[in-house]
Amino acid sequence: MISKVLKYSFSDLIRSRWSYVYLVFYLVLGFTLLFLNTNLSKAIITLMNIVVILTPLIGTIFGVMYYYNSREFTELLLAQPIKRSSIFLGQYLGISLSLTISLVAGLGIPFLIYGLFQSSVILDFIMLLLSGAFLTFIFVALSVNIALLNTNKIKGFGYAILMWLFFAVIYDGIFLISLVLFDDYPLDQFTLVASLFNPIDLSRIMILLKLDISALLGYTGALFQKFFGTYLGSFISFGTLLLWVIIPVSLMTRFSNKKDF
Amino acid sequence: MISIETISKLLVRKSVILLIHISIYLVPLATTASVYHVCETCQIKSLGEAVVTANRHDTIKVRSGRYECTNLEITKPLSLIGETGAILDGKNLGYVLKLLGDHITVRGFKIINAGKSYTKDYAAIYAFKASQFKILDNEMVNPFFGILIEKSDNGLVQGNFLSGESSKEDDSGNGIHLWHCKNVDIVDNEIHGLRDGIYLEFVDSSKVRDNYAHHNIRYGLHFMFSNQDTYLNNTFESNGAGVAVMFSKFITMKKNRFLQNWGTSSYGLLLKEIYDADVTENEFKENTIGIFIEGSTRVNYFHNDFSQNGWAVKVSGGCYTNKFFKNNFLSNAFDVSYNSRMNDNSFHGNYWSEYTGYDLDDDEIGDIPYRPVKLFSYIVNKTPETIILLRSLFVDIINFSERVSPVFTPDDLVDEQPSLKPFQW
Amino acid sequence: MVISISNITKKFGNLTVLKGINFDLDRGGIFAVLGPNGSGKTTILKIILGMVIPQSGEVMIDGKVVNKSWGHRKGIGYLPQIARFPDNLTVNELISMIKDIRQMPAEEKVLIEKFGMEPFLNQKLSNLSGGTRQKVNIILTFMFDSPILILDEPTAGLDPLSLVRLKELIQQEKEKGKIILITTHILNLVESLADEIIFLLEGDIYFKGSVQELTKKTGMNDLEHSIARILE
Incomplete structure (x- = not known):
């Protein structure tokens, strides 16, 4: 049944204007960046800044918006013989997939035209898209949770944006301040753990490692490089991102099972 | 019983040998320079023997083969030339070649098993108070110090290939190490796997050009207390740190490449004082x-x-x-x-x-x-x-x-x- | 077919809407759920459907507890109070989608004809008027042969002709022996159709019985005045 719900919410979404706006936005972004500097790897650095901040924001907004706007559809489905978790998982996958497709197509097309396959940065680029996809799935799940817990649309929107702001900016501010304050203590372990607890930070670091931070990490001692640079490190990083998807999704099914419609 | 015939034969042979000896010792005095060959089947079977035998400004050519050579001191102007496949084996006992005079050229040797020590700076090629020396196109495999030159001037170190397998600073030496020298050109050498690729201390008016120093433990190039030097068109890649220039004046650094020197305190170029x-x-x-x-x-x-x-x-x-x-x-x-x-x-x-x-x-x-x-x-x-x-x-x-x-x-x-x-x- | 509600309690925040109510519907017929605004009419219907989760109590259909499951909805046709649909779909797409999800035989054609919906089939739902949407709502509810029908304000926005058609439809379904639960504010619909009234007041069942019994109990002439009397 998940697949049927997914089918209908997906086809509903790809007909909506917003998916196209999102797709066109990434197309324009990709082409502009490549037009401004034909250097692929520099374009990827700029793109990283954008992807790491923007995909969570778009995921958050779309997650909340779709939830509130598709209450009719949800209610219609709720009266049908379908498990609740199937309804919400199907819709969740519908939003996340359509956003991910917009991201991949929107950035992929310009980069393909500019000769990505002949370039050595193709792995970096795939990494970028993979992180973008993860961030989309994570932030859609988080924001659907917020919407599930808030019947009031305005409140739900507010909390969702606040959540994004927290992970995108506030968390790093607190992180930075505590690093500076506790300068006298060994901070390696703390830093590693703290960066795992924020999916935006984690994705950023994973992309940076492929790009320009490697030279820098040498500066802080071997630990970061040892951790993030190894297979175990990549495994843990991806595992953590996966947990960041799984935990909110399972919360989502729990909340949805308790909710009245 | 020895027959008269045999005796006479022996006499003839001895006189022939004597003649040859005379020609070896006396003819060079008459002409300006001559060439000696060293090989297993030659008259002269070791480089040491040839160096003793040869006169000033002579050339010694060493044919392909492996020759034991330990602490060989060269005090007169000579050209030592290794032909393809000529290997000098230091037997892990100290220096291999010591250049202790002027106008000495060493060219084309592969030098292996130079000694290692924690108290002495053993080197594959060592020069002391040498002037007008040339060290060209040699290959040094895993030496302690590769080429160590002290209190010398007007020399050329060119086209050498030095490779080491060191992993720690304290049990390795430098590739090309100059101390108290003047007017020495270091050109087109490749050095890797040693402590410092090239090390200059109290070296003035010298040029370091077209060298490639990579994967050395400490620096690609290390300058101390050296003035009026130029280094040009060298590549320093993946060393502990690229180049350190310290306590020196009037240095010109041009067209060099400093690549991928990574680490906690690593840099392409360090300028200190x-x-x-x-x-x-x-x-x-x-x-x-x-x-x-x-x-x-x-x-x-x-x-x-x-x-x-x-x-x-x-x-x-x-x-x-x-x-x-x-x-x-x-x-x-x-x-x-x-x-x-x-x-x-x-x-x-x-x-x-x-x-x-x-x-x-x-x-x-x-x-x-x-x-x-x-x-x-x-x-x-x-x-x-x-x-x-x-x-x-x-x-x-x-x-x-x-x-x-x-x-x-x-x-x-x-x-x-x-x-x-x-x-x- | 028996629906049995026992001890259902539902609170929304501090507000207690249902205070442990019990009733059984053990035969086919039309049951009108009445009560003042906010008395929990829609809530009890949604609890039967499993859309609202009660704090305590059970809903049983044919002896099986259903209020935490979903399979029983296969046997329920539900007409929600407000006809809201995904905006981007056409009427046809919506109907085939629901058919696709339910995987049951459906007779939508008769209903489309009955309510004159042919011209609207390829229109997007967002372009339809309230009344037309309600007709779509009716088609979706009645096109499957469900033994239980739950109709929440089915008459909203309907023109008189459609109202007559709807009445016929409900009557028709009743004759098949179905249990039909209905809330409405149009009392003559209740008078003409309902076999039994369930009157909710302050979270309890104030009255359960026929129209005649209710008028008798309140000593009034008709349903309207009886209800007004209760609410005084």
Whole structure:
């Protein structure tokens, strides 16, 4: 049944204007960046800044918006013989997939035209898209949770944006301040753990490692490089991102099972 | 019973040998120079024997084969030439060749098993108080010191290939090591896997050119107390650190490449207590720190490429009237970093890839000045772990606010005329 | 077919809407759920459907507890109070989607004809008027042969002709022996159709019985006045 719900919410979404706006936005972004500097790897650095901040924001907004706007559809489905978790998982996958497709197509097309396959940065680029996809799935799940817990649309929107702001900016501010304050203590372990607890930070670091931070990490001692640079490190990083998807999704099914419609 | 016949035969043979000996010893006196061959089936079977036998300005050619050679002292002007496949084996007992006179040339040998010691600086080729020496086209495999030259002058070290397998600083020596020398040219050598690739201490008026030093434990090139030297067109790649130039004056550094020198305190180029130097047309790429400058004065940086380094230029205390002009700063995590608010150096008319200003009057110079020092680089200097937040939105925000009103970084460190296009030369 | 509600309690925040109510519907017929605004009419219907989760109590259909499951909805046709549908779909797409999800035989054609919906089949739902949407709502509810029908204000926005058609339809379904639960504010619909009234008041069942029994109990002439009397 998940697949049927997914089918209908997906086809509903790809007909909506917003998916196209999102797709066109990434197309324009990709082409502009490549037009401004034909250097692929520099374009990827700029793109990283954008992807790491923007995909969570778009995921958050779309997650909340779709939830509130598709209450009719949800209610219609709720009266049908379908498990609740199937309804919400199907819709969740519908939003996340359509956003991910917009991201991949929107950035992929310009980069393909500019000769990505002949370039050595193709792995970096795939990494970028993979992180973008993860961030989309994570932030859609988080924001659907917020919407599930808030019947009031305005409140739900507010909390969702606040959540994004927290992970995108506030968390790093607190992180930075505590690093500076506790300068006298060994901070390696703390830093590693703290960066795992924020999916935006984690994705950023994973992309940076492929790009320009490697030279820098040498500066802080071997630990970061040892951790993030190894297979175990990549495994843990991806595992953590996966947990960041799984935990909110399972919360989502729990909340949805308790909710009245 | 010995017959008369046999006796007479013996006599004839002896006299022939005598004749040969006479010709060997006497003929050179008459002519200017002669050539001796060393090989297993030759008259002379070792290089040592040949060196004793030969006269001043003679040439000794060593044929293919492996020859034991330990602490061989050469005190007269000679040319020692290894033909293809000539190997000198030091048996792990001290020096291999010691050049202790003038006008000595050593060329084309493969030298193995030079000795290692914790108390003596054993070297594959050692020169002491030598003048007009030439060390050319030799290969040294896993030596302690490769070529060690002391109190010598007017020499040439060219085309040698030195390779080591060292992993720790304290049980390895330097590739090409000069001490108290003058007018020595070090050209086109390749050195890897040793402590310092090239080390110069109290060496004046010398040139280091076209060398390739890579994967050495400490420095690719190390200068101490050496003045009026030039190094040109060398490549330093993946060494502990690229080049360290310390306590020296009037050094010219041109067209060198400093690549991928990564590590906790690693840099492409370290300048410490340097006066009146020129750093021109070099390329610094993918180093943890491009140039680390400490206590240097009147150094001009012109037409250098700094690309994709952690820090392009890191300035640490006591640097006065240095000038950076017409350099390219391309995609470095940090372009310039200072550890204080003091600044007495000028950055003028460089190209900064992060510059986002505009050019309304179309003169290819940005209309608003560029501040190359970021607040975040200051924070990372204080707390290195914060590097993990590089390129995060929060860091971008605080960098922006610091750029608008500098509190922690030098407020007079500004490039007033940032170029809009990278320079070519 | 037996629906049995036992001890259902539902609170929304501090507000207690249902205070442990019990009733059984053990035969086919039309049951009108009445009560003042906010008395929990829609809530009890949604609890039967499993859309609202009660704090305590059970809903049993044919002896099986259903209020935490979903399979029983296969046997329920539900007409929600407000006809809201995904905006981007056409009427046809919506109907085939619901058919696709239910995987049951459906007789939508007769209903489309009955309510004159042919011209609207390829229109997007967002372009339809309230009444037309309600007709779509009716088609979706009645096109499957469900033994239980739950109709929440089915008459909202309907023109008189459609109202007559709807009445016929409900009557028709009743004759098949179905249990039909209905809320409405149109009392003559109740008078003409309902076999039994379940009157909710302050979270309890105030009255359960026929129209005649209710008028008798209140001593009034008709349903309207009886209800007004109760609410005084």
